[in-house]
Amino acid sequence: MVMTIDAKGMYYRELNKMIRTAIEEGETEFVLDNINGQRYIGDAIKAKAKITIHGTPGNDMAVFMNGPTIEVFANGQDGIANTMNSGEIIIHGMVGDVIGYGMRGGKLMIKGDVGYRVGIHMKEYKTQVPVIVAGGCAGDFYGEYMAGGVMILLGLGAGEDKPIAGDYLGTGMHGGVIFLRGKVEEYQLGAEVAVMELDEKDLKLVTTYVTEWCEHFGHDVDEIMSRPFIKLKAVSSRPYGNLYAY
């Protein structure tokens, strides 16, 4: 059974409560229509469920989420996948700032651009490896403090006036890996990262995720893979070893 909710004018508490109650009762599929600005959709839900959203969901979507799949047919706002543990999010549009903050697992597929501080302090834990794939370009501080996981940025729509990523790229990064489909200037990089070439394993990994991304958003894998990627990794897992005097 699919539960359809017309969220027009509905306050987020009511909406989220409806979803939670239904999940407890065994519901696994939801279609939310006329969403606009309701916060916390998917907050801390620990279950296998699919939530389809029509309209712009509010901030902190999928915060603490643990399992469900959310697909959004619009743009997203700020704070998506905040401290998310597992699950999958597909967004047919662009998103705002501070996406995937402290994300520990799960997958985030974004069709378009991402804002500032995306993937900030994303981390791995045991077998959990969070992944963010975005089709467009990113604002400043992409991958700030990144401690684990995989971020892929395809840079579709990048050009003269629109670099694939902003400044302070990977600043404070001490784990995980970033793949960019395009070049960045030396000055854009945080002090803690180095640019590397992809090895075979990397290429396989990127192809897998790009294929998945293309399935969602209808692009041609070969065409996307035909342009070279670069890989960013932390130079050290303890970048500030020399900073302190004891």
Add this chain to the structure above:
Amino acid sequence: MATELSPVSQIPPEFHVKVDHDQCRKCKRCVLNCSFGCMQFKDKVTPDHSKCVACHRCTTFCPENAISITDHPMVYKENANWTERIRQNTLKQAETGGILLTGMGNPKPYPILWDHLLIDACQVTNPSIDPLREPMELRTFLGSKPDKLEFERDEHNNVRLKTQLAPHIQLDIPVIFAAMSYGAVSHNVHKSLAIAANKMGTLMNTGEGGLHEDLYPYSGRIMVQVASGRFGVHSDYLKAGAAVEIKIGQGAKPGIGGHLPGEKVGLEISKTRMIPVGTDALSPAPHHDIYSIEDLSQLIFAIKEATDYMKPVSVKIAAVHNVAAIASGIVRAGADIVTIDGFRGGTGATPAIIRDNVGIPIELALAAVDQRLRDEGIRNQASLVCAGSIREAADVAKAIALGADACVIGTAALIALGCRVCQKCYTGNCAWGIATQRPELTRRLDPDVGSQRLCNLLTAWKHELQEVLGSLGVNSIESLRGSRERLRGIGLDKETLEILGVKPAGVGM
């Protein structure tokens, strides 16, 4: 003139040097290192306690850790009024009839207001910023700024700057090295400072003894000083500097001139100061072409004329009671930078009576001057640089919050080079090769090592300042500069708080 009395001094020694003869392997390093004649060798190391100044040179170089220095166990009968210091000084004067001479800064336990100021931090309502990973700007410009800028459009309708800005010095960290003359300190100290200033994007200051020809390559990072003795001042010197400073006074000795004894004036110093070898170098108390404020203006513009209006001109004064009004006059006289030196500032030699009793603390002077210049609407016309015992990065942060554009470090820089603040700089025997011209001693300071130590110190402070800015939630030093709202006073009376322009701790915004 004093008459020398009996050769036996009644003055008890200050320190006690203990050599553990079981550990000593008689390598005599201590004897070689001791420049004050305290460590002697007669079958075994035999210290003359009365000559020890606690400079730590012997303890540092003893391979066996066999030496320890303590206060001399001799006690004076307890007396809160007739303190040991006073009795000792009285004996000294009774024996010599002289003015008590000393070095370094004021050691008396006056309140240190830096330690009564606390810095704010962000919680919830505004976020702190991570200084390691986000930009955190310390860049500072010293020089005169207009109140407003004017613009014009060029033929392509692009906006262009119309206002012609006065000359400025760009600093990468708002901490510059103090004026210390070649003569007061060794050539190697000057060289260490020059290299470090160059590497760190800050300034050194020649002090009043001219600039040795070896250091001209660094002159883009050197402020050259013009003091009352005009030593080594010539047109090339003025043109070489990044800025020119007119020294009116110094915190450790306001209203007092200087005296470099002839013994220190060797060939190199003689060349640099442009005076004959072996002559005393006397700096008069005032500049004899400045008896009033309009004369200061005349000298400022003489220097600007000489340097083609390409260099900012600084005027350095000691923090005295009327400092705010004086500073205002200096700004109106055309100075681009006003440097104020508080009464805890250091020196190579000064009468103790002046050092310990004249002037006011830099914290109050700075606060009063910054507010006065703002009240008069002329704060932009000059940069405000504060000196006089800036001990650590926290002092810098607090000084900037009170309104300073930059801070000056002298003693802190010398400590980084090895100085132990033994206050014997005026003797010319500095065991660390700093305040001396004796070649066997100056050799002890390697400028490559010295400059690296200075760079390390500034690098550490830079990070610490960035930590403070980050916790304050700002990412540029100009957002802390003059932001007294981010300071609170603790244990201060109402009047002091008012002068500082800060609220007491516990009071919110």
Add this chain to the structure above:
Amino acid sequence: MRCNTRIPSGCAISGMMCESGDRVDGSAIIKSIALMHDRSNGLGGGFAAYGIYPRRADQYAFHMMFDDFAAKENFDEYVKDHFIVERDEVIPTSPFGNITSPPVLWRYFLNVDEKKLEFVEDREYVVNKVMEINSNVPGAFVSSSGKNMGAFKGVGYPEDIGHFYKLEEYKGYIWTSHGRFPTNTPGWWGGAHPFGLLDWSIVHNGEISSYGINKRYLEMFGYKLELRTDTEVVAYLFDLLVRRQNLPMELAVKALSAPFWDNIDRMEPHTKELMTAIRMVYGGALLNGPYSIILGHSRGMMGLNDRIKLRPMTCGRKDDMLYMASEESAIREIEPDLDTVWSPKAGEAVVGTLNGEVE
């Protein structure tokens, strides 16, 4: 009761402008800010509207708040001495739910006697009078003082404030709004946003960490900061830089939200010179800390956020309408079908300019 301590607050902002000068009523902006209800806490809300007094477009419209009628009488004496009062009337309100104990709300349409303008130009005169009233006329507060515009604000949720002032009955070509989340209860209506001076109005989200020095900087130019709010600081900075010092708006914005030195160092020489000079000279005007603001003035609307984008802002366009808000949904609520939607970069101003005649 006036509040003399500074109160940090978080917030929601929303603004809309018709660049061709057509006017719309206030119901849309109420709807937009209402959507972000959870970003405010009922302790302050307000609106600024431009184009609302077309028949008195040449007169200074003073929106006043009085503690009581005695204060108003006092002010009536004052205003007669300093202005020509063309008309004065109560600001219409309708009792609305949660809105309690409003002050006396009155508006005055004023001209300045030529004789008073011998040594000072009229806007300067008005600014001086506004500051004089706010500091010296007891119980009186000028909530806005521009021409053909007004601020409507108070203690309450913004949507309630909007209905209280019957904004559905006004038509404007620019509307900005603010929902406030202060961290304590000042209970004083004047403290709500927007802050207005002449035709400047500011709504603002976030807290300015450089407040202390911004305030001292402005004081040096004779501004009296009565409210101790960030918003007041921002409005005065625009007044100083743009009105008094004639900086082009695009450069004033660079003083407030300055580019980083690293970026400046990479600019082409002319721009580098320009930006370096701006940062050197206007360091005291740099707004540091998290903020996004919407500035309204008679010729346009501008959105700006801080130099590392710590507060959100989304913009959208539909035909000749420009929208900006803390959240995209607040725009979609009133215009679901946008032509474009984007998030401006840190420190990059989004400018709406009136290119037609006001209807």
